[in-house]
Amino acid sequence: MSEADASAPALVRVAKSPADWQAVRSLCCRTGNGGDPIDPARWPLFAELWVGPYQRLAPEWTYVAEMDGRVVGYLTGCPDTAAFRRARRFRVTLPLLVAIACRRFPWNADARRAVRLALHLDRGLESRLAPAQPAGFARTHPAHLHMNVEAECRRQGIGAVLIERYARDLTAAGVAGIHLLCGPGPRPFYTRNGFTDLSAVETSPGRWVYTLGRRLRVGGRPVGETVTAGGG
Numbered sequence: 001m002s003e004a005d006a007s008a009p010a011l012v013r014v015a016k017s018p019a020d021w022q023a024v025r026s027l028c029c030r031t032g033n034g035g036d037p038i039d040p041a042r043w044p045l046f047a048e049l050w051v052g053p054y055q056r057l058a059p060e061w062t063y064v065a066e067m068d069g070r071v072v073g074y075l076t077g078c079p080d081t082a083a084f085r086r087a088r089r090f091r092v093t094l095p096l097l098v099a100i101a102c103r104r105f106p107w108n109a110d111a112r113r114a115v116r117l118a119l120h121l122d123r124g125l126e127s128r129l130a131p132a133q134p135a136g137f138a139r140t141h142p143a144h145l146h147m148n149v150e151a152e153c154r155r156q157g158i159g160a161v162l163i164e165r166y167a168r169d170l171t172a173a174g175v176a177g178i179h180l181l182c183g184p185g186p187r188p189f190y191t192r193n194g195f196t197d198l199s200a201v202e203t204s205p206g207r208w209v210y211t212l213g214r215r216l217r218v219g220g221r222p223v224g225e226t227v228t229a230g231g232g
């Protein structure tokens with residue numbers, strides 16, 4: 001979709017200004033509890049944990065969906081998840097630990113969890129799911145995404161245009177595929193938008209988390225695959 005596509009449900013563009021990032025942080029907190037708001041006392045650290053790394057490490061891969069001049073949806077992502085995680089350790093997690101230690105954020109359950117994860121006392125969801133991923137997963141689906149749409153603006157096609165814009169830019173950058181983690185609620189939305197199940201793990205009794213993936217294609221061929229002499 002072009003940034004000026006008048007038929008689209010919302011204008012999708014790369015997040016740029018401090019106001020855009022503030023809107024993304026706010027929307028992240030207003031949708032952080034499975035689409036519902038989280039407790040306002042948690043907002044500053046929650047936004048720092050979920051949006052901060054993208055703002056600091058890969059700002060050109062966050063998109064906002066704007067309707068009547070208001071940000072009503074966002075997608076955060078990055079083309080190379082492994083490199084992103086390596087960079088996050090030193091450029092985001094370490095400064096965040098210092099900020100938590102200096103009590104710049106309230107000492108709450110999110111802070112305790114962030115510290116435990118950083119010190120490897122707990123395992124994050126990604127590392128718990130890693131053994132279930134198909135062989136070559138990091139090569140076939142290196143990009144990832146998180147996204148949310150304002151409650152009253154859902155089911156109007158905004159999520160779909162955010163994904164298509166991200167997929168288009170990743171394809172142009174030669175990225176082979178995208179993955180994401182989700183629960184059962186939004187899973188049909190991703191299926192409708194070209195994602196298929198890569199793995200499913202029951203993280204606690206009755207609570208399933210799915211990894212979904214979408215290969216990116218140019219002219220019918222997966223991005224990154226070279227054409228052989230025989231055309232196969």
Ligand SMILES: CC(C)(COP(=O)(O)OP(=O)(O)OC[C@H]1O[C@@H](n2cnc3c(N)ncnc32)[C@H](O)[C@@H]1OP(=O)(O)O)[C@@H](O)C(=O)NCCC(=O)NCCS
Nearest residue numbers: 035147148149154155156157158159160182185186188189
């Ligand atoms: C999931 C979400 C990003 C989708 O964005 P959206 O703008 O609502 O999606 P679209 O309008 O492009 O597509 C909606 C279609 O997806 C499918 N869909 C299935 N389950 C859905 C669900 N739980 N939510 C939204 N769409 C769903 C339907 O086919 C729906 O079309 P319909 O309304 O005609 O039935 C958005 O609904 C949202 O933010 N939900 C709450 C938070 C969330 O789950 N975020 C994802 C975390 S992984």
